[in-house]
Amino acid sequence: xxxxLLSIFFSIVCASTCxxxxxTEVVIDSIVIDTVAIAPVxxxxxxxxxxxxxxxxxxxxxxxxxxxxxxxxxxxxxxxxDIISGRIRKNLQERFGNxxxxxxxxxxxxxxxxxxYIKYNSNATWANRRNIYPVEEGIVVGLSGIAFTTTDDFVxxxxxxxxxxxxxxxxxxxxxxxxxxxxxxxxxxxxxESSVPKKITxxxxxxxxxxxxxxxxxxxxxxxKKLNGLRSNNIRAGKTLQIPTGEMxxxxxxxxxxxxxxxxxxxxxxxxxxxxxxxxIYLLPNKEAKAYNLNGLILEKDTPGIIYHSIGVNGAKxxxxxxxxxxxxxxxxxxxxxxxxxxxxxxxxxxxxxAEYIAQLNIFIxxxxxxxxxxxxxxxxxxxxxxxxKYPNTFVAAYAENILMQEIDxxxxxxxxxxxxxxxxxxxxxxxxxxxxxDRVHYSVQxxxxxxxxxxxxxxxxxxxxxxxxx
Numbered sequence: 001x002x003x004x005l006l007s008i009f010f011s012i013v014c015a016s017t018c019x020x021x022x023x024t025e026v027v028i029d030s031i032v033i034d035t036v037a038i039a040p041v042x043x044x045x046x047x048x049x050x051x052x053x054x055x056x057x058x059x060x061x062x063x064x065x066x067x068x069x070x071x072x073x074x075x076x077x078x079x080x081x082d083i084i085s086g087r088i089r090k091n092l093q094e095r096f097g098n099x100x101x102x103x104x105x106x107x108x109x110x111x112x113x114x115x116x117y118i119k120y121n122s123n124a125t126w127a128n129r130r131n132i133y134p135v136e137e138g139i140v141v142g143l144s145g146i147a148f149t150t151t152d153d154f155v156x157x158x159x160x161x162x163x164x165x166x167x168x169x170x171x172x173x174x175x176x177x178x179x180x181x182x183x184x185x186x187x188x189x190x191x192x193e194s195s196v197p198k199k200i201t202x203x204x205x206x207x208x209x210x211x212x213x214x215x216x217x218x219x220x221x222x223x224x225k226k227l228n229g230l231r232s233n234n235i236r237a238g239k240t241l242q243i244p245t246g247e248m249x250x251x252x253x254x255x256x257x258x259x260x261x262x263x264x265x266x267x268x269x270x271x272x273x274x275x276x277x278x279x280x281i282y283l284l285p286n287k288e289a290k291a292y293n294l295n296g297l298i299l300e301k302d303t304p305g306i307i308y309h310s311i312g313v314n315g316a317k318x319x320x321x322x323x324x325x326x327x328x329x330x331x332x333x334x335x336x337x338x339x340x341x342x343x344x345x346x347x348x349x350x351x352x353x354x355a356e357y358i359a360q361l362n363i364f365i366x367x368x369x370x371x372x373x374x375x376x377x378x379x380x381x382x383x384x385x386x387x388x389x390k391y392p393n394t395f396v397a398a399y400a401e402n403i404l405m406q407e408i409d410x411x412x413x414x415x416x417x418x419x420x421x422x423x424x425x426x427x428x429x430x431x432x433x434x435x436x437x438x439d440r441v442h443y444s445v446q447x448x449x450x451x452x453x454x455x456x457x458x459x460x461x462x463x464x465x466x467x468x469x470x471x
Contacts, residue, residue, distance in 0.1 A: 043420055043454055043457055043458045043461070044458055044461060044462065045378065045413050045414065045415050045458050045459060045461075045462040046404065046407060046413065046414045046415075046416070047407040047408055047412065047413045047414060048413050048462040048465070048466070050376060050377075050411050050412060050413050051338065051376045051378065051413050051462065051466075052466070053337070053374065053376060054069070054337050054338045054376040055462075055463055055466040055467075057069055057337055058096065058463060059466075059467060059470075061096055061097065061304060061305070061306075062095075062096055065097065065304055066304050067304055068099045068300075068304060068305065068306075068307055069096070069099075069305075069306050069307070069337050069338075070102070070307050070309065070334055070335045070336050070337050070338075071092070071306060071307070071308050071309065071336070071337065071338045071339075071340065072103075072309045072311065072331065072334050072336040072338070072339045072340070072375075073085045073088070073308065073309065073310050073311070073312075073340040073342065074311045074312070074321070074339065074340070074341055074342070074343070075311075075312045075316070075341070075342030075343055075380075076312055076313060076314065076315065076316045076317070076342070076343055076345060076346055077312060077313075077314040077315065077316075077442065078312065078342060078345065078383075078442070078443070078448065079310055079311065079312030079342055080107070080112070080113065080114060080312030080313055080314055081113055081114070081115075081312070081448070082114065082115035082116070082117075082310045082312070083445055083448035083449060083452070084342075084448040084449070084451045084452045084455070085308065085310035085312075085452070086115065086117075086310070086452070087448070087449050087451075087452025087453060087456070088308065088452045088455055088456050088459075089101075089102075089306070089308035089310070091452065091453070091456040092306045092308060092456065092459075093305055093306050093308070095460075096305055096306050097303060097304050097305025097306060098164060098165075098301065098303065098305045098306070099300060099301050099303055099304060099305035099306055099307045100165065100167055100169075100298075100299050100300040100301045100305075100307045101115075101117050101118065101162075101165040101167070101299050101307075101308075102298060102299065102300070102307040102308055102309035102310070102334070103143070103144075103296055103297070103298055103309035103310065103311060103334060104117070104118045104158070104296065104297045104298070104299055105144040105146065105148075105296045105297070105311075106120035106122070106126075106148065106156065106158070106294070107120075107146075108120055109121075109122050109126050109148070109156070110126060110128035110146055110148055111128065112128075112146075112314060113314075115310065116161060116162075117160070117161055117162045117165050118158055118159065118160060118161065118165070118299070119158070119159045119160075119161050120156060120157065120158055120159075121156070121157045121159075122154055122155065122156045122157070123154060123155055124150050124152040124153070124154035124155075125150065125152065126148055126149065126150045127147070127148075127149045127150065128146055128147060128148050128149075129141065129146065129147040130145065130146050130147075130313050130314065130315065130316070130320075131145045131146070131313055131316060131320040131321060131323065131324055131327075132313065132314075132315045132316055132317070132320050135323055135324070140175045140293055140326065141323075141324045141326065141327070142173065142174075142175055142295035142296075142324070142326040142327055142329075142330045143173050143295045143296050143311065143326075143327055143330035143331060143333070143334075144295050144296045144311065144313075145311060145312070145313035145316060145320075145321065145324075145327065146313060147293065148293065148294045148295070149291065149292060149293045149294075150291075150292050151290065151291050151292070153285060154283075154284075154285060154292070155258070155282055155283070155284060156282065156283040156294075157280065157281075157282055158280070158281050158282075158283070158297065159279065159280045160279040160280070163279070165299065166277045166278060166279045166301070167277070167278055167299040167300055167301055168273060168274050168275070168276075168277060168278065168300065168301055168302040169271060169272070169273045169274075169298075169299070169300040169301075169302075170183065170271060170272055170278070170281055170297055170298070170299055171269040171270070171271040171297065171298035171300075171333065172263075172269060172270045172271065172283070172294070172297060173268075173269055173294075173295040173296045173297070173298065173330055173333055174270070174293060174294065174295055175293050175295065175326060176326075177265070177267065177268060177269065177270070178289070178293075179263075179265070179270060179286055179288070179289070180285075180286050180289045180291075180292050180293065180294075181270070181283045181284065181285065181286055181292065181294070182260040182261075182263065182283070182284040182285070182286050183260065183261050183263055183272045183281060183282065183283060183284070184258040184259055184260055184261060184281075184282040184284055185261060185274070185278060185280070185281060185282070186258075186259065186282075197244065197245065197246075197247070197248060197249075198245050198247040198248060198249040199227075199242050199243065199244070199245070200217065200242070200243040200245060201240050201241070201242060201243070202217070202240065202241045202242075202243050203238070203239075203240050204235050204236065204237050204238065204239050204240070204241060205237060206237040207237075208235070208237070209233070209235070210224060210225070210233050210235060213241065213243070217243045217245065219243065219244055219245070221233065223244045224241060224242075224243060224244065227242050227243075227244050228241050228242055258282055258284055260284060268330070268332055268333040269298070269333050277301075295326075295330060298333065298334065309334050309336075312342075315346055316343070316346060317343060317346045317347050317350070317352075317360070318343050318347070318357075318360040318361050318363070318364040319360045321343075321364060321367075322360060322363050322364055322367060325367075328367045328368060328370065328371045328372075329371060331368065331371060331372060332371050332372060336372055336375040337374075337375060337376065338375065338376045338377075338378060339368055339372070339375050339376070339377050339378070340378045340379075340380060341361075341364065341365075341377065341378070341379050341380065342380040342382070343361070343364075343382070344357065344361075344381070344382030344396055344399045345382045345383070345385060345396065345441065347360075347395070347399070348382065348385070348393050348395035348396045348399065349387075349441070351395065352395070354395070354398040354399060354402055357395075357399055357402075358399075358402050358403075358406070361379070361403070362406075362410060365377055365410060365412065376412075376413070377411075377412040377413070378412060378413040378414065378415060379403050379407070379412055379413070379414050379415075380414075380415050380417050380455070381396070381399065381400035381403050381404070381414065381415070381416045381417050381418040381419070382396040382399055382400065382417070382418060383396070383417050383418060383421050383443065383451070384396060384397075384418055384421055384422060384423055384424060384426060384427050384430070385427060385440060385441045386427050386440035386441070389438070389439060389440045392424045392425060392427070393424075394424065396418060397418065397423065397424050399418075400416060400418035400419065403416075404416060413462075415455055415458050415459075417451060417454070417455070420454055420458075421435075421451070427440055428440075430443075430447065433446075433447075434446050434447070435447030435450055
């Protein structure tokens with residue numbers, strides 16, 4: 001069956017999928033303005049002493065040019081688009097080295113938006129379901145936050161768009177590490193030879209009859225009629241006829257097929273390593289499986305540096321991630337040294353009370369630590385926004401205040417993006433700078449890029465302070 005798939009696969013023209021946005025409608029009866037001011041502390045990370053282990057490892061990487069550091073950034077639509085996280089990735093890798101794009105998921109095949117670094121194509125239709133929906137029996141949602149399944153025969157092509165993110169290792173993440181996929185880096189062409197009757201083409205001249213033509217080539221009128229599907233002896237000058245002969249000729253048939261590669265297995269993934277740098281890979285169905293569920297890929301280089309993994313789901317809240325224990329199980333496959341959490345905007349548009357938001361955030365943090373006890377954790381406060389493009393979003397103001405209030409007790413660091421972007425009343429100012437979209441909830445590409453630049457500055461400042469205090 002796979003022999004047919006390749007020809008089908010390369011005939012497909014995939015249309016680009018437009019970016020989706022979260023569309024939670026909010027009904028506002030009244031707005032109570034939060035009068036508790038959050039004192040600005042400059043562009044800094046607070047309680048950064050909890051990041052000592054991360055900074056120690058970063059210092060070794062910087063000075064010795066060896067090792068890899070894994071940063072995992074988890075969030076909602078702000079992160080799924082991979083613009084803010086993409087800018088942070090580029091900035092950190094320029095300074096500390098590029099060890100790969102990290103976690104990757106075929107968002108376009110799931111009919112949604114995502115990172116532009118890897119282009120995915122497939123000949124099959126894939127069912128999908130985001131973690132924002134209620135848990136349904138038989139639907140397994142893992143590390144990507146999006147179930148991605150098919151029972152069809154398929155080929156998935158993953159090709160690097162940005163040459164800076166070619167890779168040596170590909171890891172496949174599946175539910176409970178089931179062996180569902182094979183890997184191929186290329187296909188080979190098989191040439192088959194056979195003998196077939198030789199055919200002659202004859203152009204009919206004025207005045208010629210079938211009997212004359214048959215006599216000329218040493219065949220019969222009935223043989224010519226059968227080969228050409230003629231019901232009578234009537235022929236027309238200028239047309240062509242296929243003439244049967246008793247001779248045989250060789251015919252070549254070319255067929256392409258994928259050559260599966262040997263896959264190694266560890267407790268968290270199935271993987272393939274290549275000494276040569278790769279820019280394209282194919283995922284094929286494991287013949288022993290009947291249904292296929294892909295939770296994502298991890299693409300790594302052999303070079304030392306930063307691997308910056310980005311995981312986001314449009315419309316997601318902390319409670320949505322908390323619903324699926326497999327997410328936290330599979331998070332171990334990324335070996336996180338630092339986990340950055342960017343959630344809260346969707347909670348605010350659900351008008352979630354601050355106590356419930358903080359409770360779900362703390363459960364989320366506990367779930368991360370239960371499976372990744374060595375990972376440092378940093379919380380980004382949600383950015384300022386407006387309800388109905390008019391009313392200040394006081395919920396995110398309260399979330400930001402409470403995130404900061406408990407950071408020491410819960411042993412995480414904080415970057416207060418809410419205050420850094422001006423807080424409760426600077427949304428329209430940010431929009432005037434071109435940083436926000438018209439809904440006054442999402443940010444523009446320029447705005448997300450600005451967030452990435454500001455966070456990188458804060459992280460580097462904290463790292464430099466760590467080095468200065470250590471000397």
